[in-house]
Amino acid sequence: MDGLRALITLLGYTLAGQVLAHVSGLPIPGPVAGMVLLLVTLMIRGRVSAELERVSALTQRHLSLLFVPAGVGLMTHAAALRAEGAGLLVTLTVSTLLALGTTALILQRLRRGEST
Numbered sequence: 001m002d003g004l005r006a007l008i009t010l011l012g013y014t015l016a017g018q019v020l021a022h023v024s025g026l027p028i029p030g031p032v033a034g035m036v037l038l039l040v041t042l043m044i045r046g047r048v049s050a051e052l053e054r055v056s057a058l059t060q061r062h063l064s065l066l067f068v069p070a071g072v073g074l075m076t077h078a079a080a081l082r083a084e085g086a087g088l089l090v091t092l093t094v095s096t097l098l099a100l101g102t103t104a105l106i107l108q109r110l111r112r113g114e115s116t
Contacts, residue, residue: 006055013038 017034042048074081
């Protein structure tokens with residue numbers, strides 16, 4: 001029964017994130033907002049329950065199943081990808097390099113004991 005409660009908790013935070021993103025008009029996906037809400041809650045509580053940790057680990061083991069809808073979407077929008085693919089590739093490459101560079105700089109500062 002605790003496993004069901006933990007799964008409902010995860011789904012509840014996903015729903016709360018969807019509602020927050022929709023109501024606030026924030027340009028972020030609802031599930032991401034839900035993860036942030038869950039993170040804040042866990043930071044305030046200072047711990048993760050054993051059951052939530054177990055259900056989360058089980059969910060992560062089957063995470064690859066969530067890529068099936070993305071693959072279907074790629075197949076469905078193949079024409080748009082052909083038309084806009086070069087721009088998408090450049091954007092993804094530049095944003096990935098910027099994220100990696102920023103992360104590396106932050107890591108360097110944190111290792112030196114400086115505040116960012």
